Amino acid sequence: MATDKSAHIDLADLEQTMAFGYHIGTVAQAGDVILLTGDLGAGKTTLTQAIGRGLQVAASCYITSPTFSLLHEYPGRIPLYHMDLYRLAGEEEIEELGFEEYIYGQGLTVIEWPERLGELTPRNYLEIQLISPTPETRHVTLSAHGNMCCRLKDFLEYDSLQRSTT
Numbered sequence: 632m633a634t635d636k637s638a639h640i641d642l643a644d645l646e647q648t649m650a651f652g653y654h655i656g657t658v659a660q661a662g663d664v665i666l667l668t669g670d671l672g673a674g675k676t677t678l679t680q681a682i683g684r685g686l687q688v689a690a691s692c693y694i695t696s697p698t699f700s701l702l703h704e705y706p707g708r709i710p711l712y713h714m715d716l717y718r719l720a721g722e723e724e725i726e727e728l729g730f731e732e733y734i735y736g737q738g739l740t741v742i743e744w745p746e747r748l749g750e751l752t753p754r755n756y757l758e759i760q761l762i763s764p765t766p767e768t769r770h771v772t773l774s775a776h777g778n779m780c781c782r783l784k785d786f787l788e789y790d791s792l793q794r795s796t797t
């Protein structure tokens with residue numbers, strides 16, 4: 632699957648991760664899909680919490696990784712559908728969930744461990760890969776696929792961070 636456009640951001644600390652995630656939440660549109668990749672502890676759930684704040688999900692809704700279900704749904708400016716596929720047994724399980732109704736629906740879908748999607752990976756999505764060179768810092772690569780590539784700049788347009796686009 633070809634990457635159409637990518638960019639890098641270096642986040643110095645948790646505060647910068649939260650600012651980046653908040654910004655994503657402010658520019659996300661209904662039907663957007665964000666795939667979060669990176670090792671355990673890289674910050675995928677933390678970034679999702681910040682995205683939720685940017686989507687105006689109430690602070691009383693604490694965003695945690697869905698452990699016993701594949702999906703949590705949070706009301707915000709648009710709904711946030713948060714999936715964690717770490718424990719996924721097979722693609723049938725995602726289909727049973729009504730996966731396509733979510734990703735082509737009225738909210739923002741954020742998916743941890745999207746590698747498990749296999750053939751269900753949508754055509755249009757933004758991948759955000761998180762790497763932690765140190766416990767505090769994060770190196771972020773954004774890769775826009777399909778019609779998300781014309782929106783990549785929106786996800787990068789905010790202050791106070793180092794970034795480079797290719």
Ligand SMILES: Nc1ncnc2c1ncn2[C@@H]1O[C@H](COP(=O)(O)OP(=O)(O)O)[C@@H](O)[C@H]1O
Nearest residue numbers: 644645648671672673674675676677766767769
């Ligand atoms: N710059 C940073 N960005 C994201 N998380 C950070 C950062 N610095 C420290 N952390 C910590 O790293 C941990 C990331 O955990 P989590 O978000 O659950 O990871 P994942 O969902 O990728 O397994 C959290 O405890 C968070 O507070």
Ligand SMILES: [Mg+2]
Nearest residue numbers: 675676696743
């Ligand atoms: Mg997680």
